[in-house]
Amino acid sequence: MAPAASADNLERDFERLLGKDRVLSSPDALLAWECDGFTVHKSRPRAVVLPESTDEVQAIVRLLHAAEVPFVPRGAGTCLSGGPTAGADAVVVDCARMRKVLRISTEDQLAVVQPGVVNLNLTTHVTPHDLHYAPDPSSQSVCTIGGNLAENSGGPHCFKYGMTTDHVLAATVVLPDGEIAHLGDPAGPRSPHGLDVLGLFCGSEGTFGIATEITVRLCRNQEEVRTLLASFDSMSAACRSVGDIVAAGLIPAALEILDQATIQAVEASVYRAGYPENAAAVLLVELDGPHEVVTEDALEIREIFKVRAALEVEEATDPNERQRLWKGRKGAFGAMGRIDTDLYVLDGVVPRTRLEDALEKITEIGKRHGVRLTNVFHAGDGNLHPNISFDGRDPDATARTVKAGHEILQLCMDLGGSITGEHGIGTEKLDHVAMMFNAADLDVMARVRAVFNPDDRCNPGKVLPERNACAEVAKWPQMIAKVLDEDLGADKS
């Protein structure tokens, strides 16, 4: 059947709707939208539109739906799995200009925001009310609440406070056919006799529609925040300290580990934080709560560090000192830029008790493939970020990187974990999904997606591996498949 509206005139229709300055279609202007934080996979979209309201998003999506043109919702583009990377035939609906905080309720401890509100800006906005927004991805100074909702983003403080899904109460959503649904309710994310549709929407990677107004839970600021940094002469000691802290029933706000290679990269960069470069690993522990509770918790943790023979322990309550201790962790990924031209950030999860085992085997995998590996990770959640620094212009280095990454994710699965803890599938892991889910599992997911997005025109070719994904979007996974097929072929021979 022919489309109800002409795809050829779309840009003109968009300009009529939004004005020329909010419709981008020249090749140069589109350069900034050719990838997200997963820079290995690049594809320039057909056009970018910049709506500022729910009505505008709805009008845009109706035009796209009528013209049967695929589209991709986008926040700040900080996703690390290619989620918002669009094919050449797709239009990017960029929500970055939808950055109003619409309402704050201190009594009900919630905020209603547009999707383009930057994560950290929301916390800054509510700080005078002694509140904050808890989920804190490393990119929180630029990433948006809409993107966080689409990806179900995590961050260091998710160990105590939970992921984005735990903080989203309601959302107004423009569905792929242009209809609007109000999911959840500020008083409870689903009606008393209803399904948790919002819980399903959260983390759907922009394939179920575009959230245009989001109600999030705000948390009270704590009386005291204290950060401890312990250094160890082995990664094992750092991991075991994490196990001891958790086993003691303590719930720090964050438990983060950096390995020696990361420490050295950080200390050589502008993110220098004064971490001991001779240490095999450092463990950052953040405690928050009433002063007397934080003090008792810190004493217990220091005892654990002593038993695990920590080399040094630093402790900070002063905001500037705490910021210094966090600077290296927050800047770790940026510091990797010193090591090589490209960085492949993995995102596997293992049960926390298998961390030591996993890291040992990851090192072996790295050595076997001759890749440069660094590790910085959310130890409390067992969420590993093995980072492979490589030169993307070198096909051999790229192939070894891909193979090592594949093996690391398989290792995470073999240890009872997941192929992604917070970055999502996007296009990056399409070829890895089968490690985790069989055909029946994926069929159930496809049925669910079809309820929201029956024609797969809303962020097509993401999350579920499918043969009909457009060639541009499938470029990266095809490269993985080629490398792995060759590898498998070699193994078989």
Place this chain on the structure above:
Amino acid sequence: MKSIDDIGEWLRSRPGRVRLVGSGSRQTQLPKIDDASLLDFSDCNQIVRLDPGDQTCTVESGVTCAELDAALREHDLELPCLADQASGTIGGLFASDPFGPAAAGCAGPRNLLLGIDGLLADGTAFRSGAPVVKSVAGFDVHKLLVGSHGRLYVAARLHLRLKPRPRFEQWFANRGLDQDQALTLLHGLRAERQAPTVLQLRRERDGSFVVRGRLAGREVHVRAQQRQHGLQPCEALQEFHVAAEPSGEEVIVGQSLPSALGDVLEALPQNAPFAWLGGGRFEAVLPKGTACDTVLQPPLDPGEQRLAAGLKQALDPDGTLV
């Protein structure tokens, strides 16, 4: 039936409609169906895996809340939403979700359900989520269990996130309050930097109010909070729901933000028994057939209803699960 394979076989061989039953304690929340076969989970009652180091477990749906709580207690762990749920099975608890995800302390069923091993009504087995504390792989089909009352699919096994049992806990119940006193105390407790992990407002039949809940954490802080708010210690509470007289009353369920509680109470008949369950959900006892206005029961969003109907059609196209 013990295994997922057994359940699958049973579903494949069973013509007609099916209703899932745990202990039966929450069946009153569903319309009565006479012609449905019952899929009874009372034999599916194993704690398959309990990993204290990872603070996760995998349980069959028929495990009772009391059994799981006892097993977790041995390891100083808890499933926070069990703190006030002594009756019924874990499967029933998650399928009915009496609190909603905004439960006090951020620990409602949505937050604690990591994944499931499930079956569609036609007996096809599938998995969703993962047995680790963090995973964003694929769509969270398992989150649809919460509030589904078993009408979308069969969740045979649940992967759950556990929390350390608090070092110290103190239940409290301040009784005999008037409405202003009760709301003032409730809002004061909610404004605490560390709010009670369970918090409930009740109006009894005599019109008096009770604010009750559970403080948890280190003893020094719990005692300080107790003193600051003048909280009256009590034994651990077991039952949070209001009860209707079978002859002429019924329980309605709704939702209210804390700031709107005064409006909700005003919209109810004077002295109607009422319970606000901390997570936003409330229950009220009304004479049968009482018309409720939009303050008590706002209309459902048509867009969300359309999606919910679509999900039912997609996962259970024959309408087997009732």
